[in-house]
Amino acid sequence: MAALAYQWDREEYPLFRNFTLYSEIPAALQELQAKNPGLMKIDVIGRSAEGRELYLATVTNAQGMGQLEKYRHFMARAVEDPDQALALLREDGDLRVPVFINASLHGNEITGTDGALMLIEKLLTEGEDPEVAEVLARTVVLVNVCANPDGRVRGIAGNNGIDLNRDYLTQSQPEVQAVVQQVATRWFPSVMVDLHGYFGEGNVTIDACTIPHNPNYEYDLVGAPGIEEARAMAGEIGAGLGLAVDIPALKMKEGWDDYGPVFTPQYFMYLGAMSHTVEVKHPNQEGIRTxxxxxxxxxxxxxxxxxxxxxxxxxxxxxxIRGETGENKGLFPFAYLIPVDRKLQRDPLEASKMVNHLVQNGIQVKKGLASFEAEGVIYPPGTYVVPMRQGLRGLANTMLWPGEDLSQRVKAMYDVSVYSFPHMCGFDARPVGEEFSAALEPVRSASRLKGVFERGAGQVYAFPAENNDAVKVANLLLKEGFSVCRTAQGFRDFLPGTFLVQGGEDLPARLTALTEEYYVHITGVGAVGVAALPIRLRKVAVVGDNFGAYQAMKEMGFDVSFVQYIHLNRGYDLTAHGFEALILAGTETGIWRDPFADWLGVGYGVHFALVERGRQQLRNFLQAGHDFIGIGYAGAKLNEEAQLLPAEFSFTADATTGFMPENVQAAQSAENGLCLIDADPQDLLTYSFGRAERVYAFGPVWFSKVPAEAKIAAHFSPGNFYQKGFWLNPAQAAGQPVVIYGSKEGRKTVLMGIDPTFRCYTPATYRLLANALYYLGL
Known part of the structure; x- marks a missing residue:
């Protein structure tokens, strides 16, 4: 056996022998290209979070390879001038359908990459087949050969706790950004296929999806026609392998919907594509061929x-472009206005980021050259305008609208039921229904915001914790050796939690430089006269799935490290690696049960969940006296098992679980929505937050019993606190505690019933988790 030891020392997770390792992909592509060089080109369209290359293979016939820019420009032109595009389509018989194949976006769903390579080989070597020749002559095939290189190398689904197939509206990850910039908004594919797995002994599944359909895309044009294409795809699988295929739209009433705009296929639907997720049965040769x-x-x-x-x-x-709404009257306003003037805007920083995000997604944004009036409000020059009479209005509206309540329409939802950048990022985007006139110019990027430095009385400098840049600046100054703390009470015009910094003669110059880069207002205040809380950054392990705590807190400058389930399941010792505290976030699925291994039997030797031996590592760490931030069901359950705070919790369990086969039942349902909480701005856990704060809750938890040694920092607001989304019985949580914390035997514990950094969707509540981390450092 010693002769084989090198196999176990390799960086890459050892896939089954008939699968292609990520490191073998470049050679495989070159070998395929050599079979027919004139029909394929290979591009590197970006790099993964860990720096690995993303390969896009473009395949069409020899004539088409010489006309790629023509086809691409036609699609881009169609977005801006569809009438001209229709005329060109009538005149030019050589305009081709761009088809995008996305392979193995979940790194442990390995069949997609090899299936894509098999497809490329077929296209390059079977040109004499009339069907292959027709495909090569009438389409441009764009193949993202390995959409998640890091996941394939590591043997895991996502990266940094982020599921890439839940990131397509947020675009927080480089792998997703590359596809949006180099494929989606360059080619505007007409058809999109996303290759996934596994359903074990269940049937192969191909979208089209169940109700409800998001009203922001044109379902009659991109959804309903996709059913026929899904049938054609199923027919090929049936003819080639004899396998049964389920199309949810034809089999299920609800629960496998295409409502959530965060998924890869659904994002492409907003660009006008018929889109399909394909779930194969097993990670084997049959799965590759499927x-x-x-x-x-x-x-x-x-x-x-x-x-x-x-x-x-x-x-x-x-x-x-024509503003036609059909049955969706009132859905699309004339325009959205995004002011950056502080008198009209809650958070100019997030508003500015949104403008850049819209532009990066091909959405037209304009800026006012002079003051103008809309619906009785005067807007100053520099206000951004997102006109809704544009080709990508559906994508623009799904980013900027407030959402809707689905709770009376269905009894099950697959995943996210509401997504609103203004509400989840905390800025103002004002819909204007009435047409107005203004002098506008197109925008390619938002004007760069700068902070303000006022030397004032000097010695001590204050800046409010009013946005996420403030936390970044505080942590940066702390790491540079300056004395940084937070006020325990308000003083003058500053609220509790204001950052204070002191230093030597070089501090003013440093603060001036920081205000050039960060949107903060720093004022010299001299003596303060109120109690201050010191800041200390502790080394924190972040564990969980489907959430954004690691990335959000890393970007803010905290000392956090993401620890994968696979390492904990193999005995990774957090204490031995120097960690001082733990963040655990997540729902029941993936931590207290592993549906892939337990019900579907497709783990192929790997547990995708945190199994009992991994959970024991966490219990050992906490029972040794380390501090803990528990988020959602996972955090509350571990608190219970480790016997930290004797709190009792409740959670959503009223809906069926739409994203699992019928024989898989979960204790916790995936109900979610926009809600209001009442926070105490005097409490160190909720500094900079107050009453009726809008938050997003996915699988929310609330605390039905709070022990005497714990404090309540925030409640769900009483009454009708739930606003938009899908939550069948929100009344049970009205007025209930949602953020609690306390200390027992010298160990600090924070429990949050909402995830303030969920999948990096919610910058508006990032500072709740930052406050909790600062509390652990006291």
Whole structure:
């Protein structure tokens, strides 16, 4: 056995022998290209979070390879001038359907990459087959060969706790950003296929999806027609492998919906694409071939129906530009206004970031050159305007609208039921229904915001914790050796939790430089005269899935490290690695049960969940006296098992779990929505927050019993605190504690029933977790 030891020392997770390691992909692509060089080109479109290359293979026939820019420009032009695009489509018989194949976005769903390579080989080597020739002549095939290199190398689904297939509206991860910039908004694909797995002994599954359908995309143009394409894909799998295929739209009433805009296929639907997720059965050769046949079926359908597919996609853009609403009257305003003037804007920093995000997604944004009036309000020069009569109005509206309540329409939802950047990031975007006139110019990026430094009385400098940049600056100054603390009470015009910094003669120059880079207002205040709380950054382990604590807190400058389940399951000792505190976040699924291994039998030797031996590592760490921040069901349950704070908790359990097969039942349902909480601005856990603060809650938890040794920092607001989303019985949580904390035997514990950094969707509440980390440092 010693001769084989090198196999276990390799960086990459050892996949089954008939699968392609990430490190083997470049050679595999070069070998394939050599089979028919004139039909394929290979581009590196970006890098992963750990720096690995993302490979995009472009395949079409030899004539098409010389016309790629023509086809690409046609699609981009269609967004801006659909009438001209329709005229070109009638005149030019060589305009092709761009089809995007996205492989193995979840790193442990390994069949997609090999299925994509098999598809490429078929296209390059079977050109004499009339069906292959037709596909090559009528489509441009764009293949993201390995959408998650780090996940494939590590043997895990996501990166840094972020599920890439829940990141397509937020775009917090470089792998997603690369696809949006280099594929989505360059090519505007007409068809998109996302290759996933596994359903074990269940049938292969191909979207189209159940109700409810998000009203912001044109379902009659991109959703309903996708059913026929899904049938064609299923037919290829049935003919090639004899496998049964389920299409949820034809089998299920609800629970496998395409409502949430965060998924890869759903994002592409807003660009006018027919989009499909493909779930294969097992990580084996049959699974590879299933993935290939699904993609092949989509290509055949696209080639056969080229004209009607392009017509429908162009019609999506035409409706947007003409302002046609059909049955969705009142859904689309005339425009959204995003002011940056502090008198009209809660958070100019997040507003400015949103403008850049819109532009990066191909959405038209303009800026006022002079003051103008809209619906009785005077807006100053520099106000941003997002006109809704544009080709990508559906994408723009799904980013900026307030959402809707689905609780009376369905009994199950697959995942996210509301997404509103203004509400979840905490800035103002004002819908204007009435048409108005203004002098506007197009925007390519938001004007850079700068902070303010007022030397004032000097010696001690204060800046309020009013945005996320304030936390970044405080932590940066602390790391640079300056004395930084927070006020325990308010003083003058400053609220409790204001940052104070002291230093030598070099401090003013440093603060001046920081206000050039960060949007903070720093004032010299001299003597303060109120109690101050010191800041200390502790070394914190972050554990969990489907959340954004690691990335959000890392960006803010905290000393956090992401620890993967796979390491804890193998005995990783947090204390031995120098950690002082733990953050655990998540729902029941993935921590207290592993549906892939327990019900589906497709773990292939790897537990994707945190299993009992991994959970024991966490209990050992906490029972040794280390501090803890527990978020959601996972945090409350570990608090209970480790016997920290004797609190009792309740959670959502009224809906069925739409994202699992019928035989898999979860204790906790995935109900979620926008809610109001009442926070105490005097409490160190909720500095800078107050009454009726809007938050997002996914699988919310509330505390039905709070022990005497714990304090309550925030409640769900009483009465109708739930606003938008999907929550069948919110009344049970009205007025209930949602953030509690306390100390027992010298160990600090914070429990949060909402995840303030959920999947990096919620910058408006990042500072709640920052406050908790500062509390641990006291």
């Amino acid at each position: 993935a290939m046949l699904a993609a092949w079926g989509a290509l055949k359908y696209a080639a056969k129906h080229r004209e009607e597919i392009l017509h429908r996609q162009i019609e999506v853009y035409r409706r947007g």
